[in-house]
Amino acid sequence: MRPAHCISALRLAAALAALSALLAGCVYRMDIQQGNYLDGHTVRQLKVGMTRVQVRYLLGTPMIEDTFDTGRWDYVYYFKRGYVERPIESRVTVFFHDGKVSHFALYNIPKGQPIAPGLLPSAKKFPVG
Numbered sequence: 001m002r003p004a005h006c007i008s009a010l011r012l013a014a015a016l017a018a019l020s021a022l023l024a025g026c027v028y029r030m031d032i033q034q035g036n037y038l039d040g041h042t043v044r045q046l047k048v049g050m051t052r053v054q055v056r057y058l059l060g061t062p063m064i065e066d067t068f069d070t071g072r073w074d075y076v077y078y079f080k081r082g083y084v085e086r087p088i089e090s091r092v093t094v095f096f097h098d099g100k101v102s103h104f105a106l107y108n109i110p111k112g113q114p115i116a117p118g119l120l121p122s123a124k125k126f127p128v129g
Contacts, residue, residue, distance in 0.1 A: 016046040024080075029082030035063050040110045046094070050101045055094055063084045101109045 036059065045058055054060075055073070062073035073094045080087035091107040 031082050032080040032087075033078070035077040036060055036092075038075060038077045038092060038109060043092055043106065043109050046092070046101070046104055048101050048103060052096060052099055055101060059092065059094075071102075 022086070038059070042058060046055065050058070059075050063076045064074035066072050066074075073096070075092040077090040078087055078102075088108070090109050091105075092109065093105040093107075095102050095104060
């Protein structure tokens with residue numbers, strides 16, 4: 001027969017092992033936000049014929065300003081919520097000819113403000129999966 005203090009020590013060790021196994025998958029993953037904040041209302045104001053100054057005033061400094069192709073500006077917005085598997089990415093590519101917008105391409109532009117930290121509901125305390 002075992003002494004009572006050995007049994008309680010074994011129970012405590014088993015409880016600590018079970019608790020640490022449960023908490024092992026609970027890792028904090030911070031939100032990652034990068035690039036140009038592309039608001040859908042602002043992007044809809046982009047028009048063919050605008051000058052570079054007007055585009056820079058409207059959308060800001062481009063994330064990628066190609067040195068070899070001065071007629072193209074790329075605006076990229078990337079947001080990955082810590083617990084979400086797939087990131088959200090928006091992109092605007094503006095093409096210039098003779099200093100004015102000749103055409104532009106839009107990819108996954110939100111209708112309003114893009115998703116950002118604080119605009120989503122808070123993460124569950126212990127997410128599953």
